[in-house]
Amino acid sequence: MDKILTRYGDNYIAELTPEEIRADIEDGTADAADRAQIPPLSKDEMDYLYEIITCPQKIVSVVPGKEVVVSFDAGTLKLSVRNGIPLDRLQAILTQERALASDSIELCHVDYSYKPIKPIISEERQAMEQAQLLTTLPVLYGAMPNMGLYTKPDGPCENWAELLPAGKIPEARAAQEEAIEHAIRDIVFVASGMIESGADGINFDTVGASGDADVKASLEAVRILKAKYPTTGFEVGMAGEFNLGMHGQLAFDDEIIAGLYPHQQVKMAERAGVSIFGMAINTNSSMSLAWNLARVVTFAKATVAVAEIPVHANVGMGVGGVPLSIIPSADAVSRVDKALIEIGGVDGL
Amino acid sequence: MAVTHESCAGMGGIRGAGDLVFRMELQGYKINDAKKYVAEKLHCPVSYLADCAEMKDLREDLNIGTTQVRPNAGIGMQTKFRIAEILDIPINSVEKFKKEAGI
Structure with a gap:
């Protein structure tokens, strides 16, 4: 039987039979459905996904009219x-706008976390003000909440990643609760400055990378900022498909944060005042594109179905079904886009 | 990778109306609602929004910026003054510019 050229999640070529691809699609959607307790893809959707993955053309694209916007x-x-x-950075922004046809762009600093922006906020604001004078496209400012920066010796708090293995659970929780307060203060300070310098929106990137405390700090900061700047847009891009419970007891509006999957994360984000939710599903580098994509699309469909705000699928290297490589293949990337938009129904990438 | 995303699935930024649709998503509109809103404000079919031929003409007529910076073509802040008026939304940098210029 002829084999079909496809990819593994590590970006390398895989030659699989049609039966193997169909089996991977079924396994992938079943895995997502089982983990998040959401519906699997229907037979028609799995058939369409099979068509997308096995399409003989190197690159595929969405049907005209189905295009979406991209954020960064x-x-x-x-x-x-x-x-x-x-x-x-200003040259990079103009290149994105006028040469690469980006729908939006983000100004950011090389030390991509809110905490280190504080001492250089004046310079960052100046860069935003210059960028806004010269651009037409929406320019957001972005950074990560990055709660790890608040632990000793870089920050004032005890390190919960050291306390937890030592069995010091109450101490680890107290350290995270202390770090949340520092992070909220820093995020609100930096974001307020950038908004007052003309930013079209604020991007919170990799939210939850340090666990549930990271999510809580970000959403509490969004809530404060949305009340302060009601017409500004806030995009929250998650770190993964599942909120890690590094604390375990933290809640947002009385709902426990740990353990939430994207279709639950998005509802919490809506309550905080988030404008665009960035869904992040991890790519398994050992599995095929078919398995990963079936899984990602299953999560996407369930998330979009309940979301009242736009959902952007995070499709960088190693998330959203995009292979885990710094140079992901265009054949895989284009299939990810088509499947996420046409089956998953996402509002952007 | 970003180029692949934009080529296969994106709205083309200021080649099309991607920047305008994105502004509406920042207001909380989902993609189809955002496209419909922008098309109504531009008085064009939704199908024009990712079509660089139609949008070039439209953007030049409205002077809201294209990828080509030609003499007398709108660029930067001046295009956003027009976009804010056409889309009937506040644009943060425009409001700041007005305040600082005493407009």
């Missing part, structure tokens, strides 16, 4: 830092 994390780090192109 680490916006001005991509060309100037990761690609090593000697561009000022």
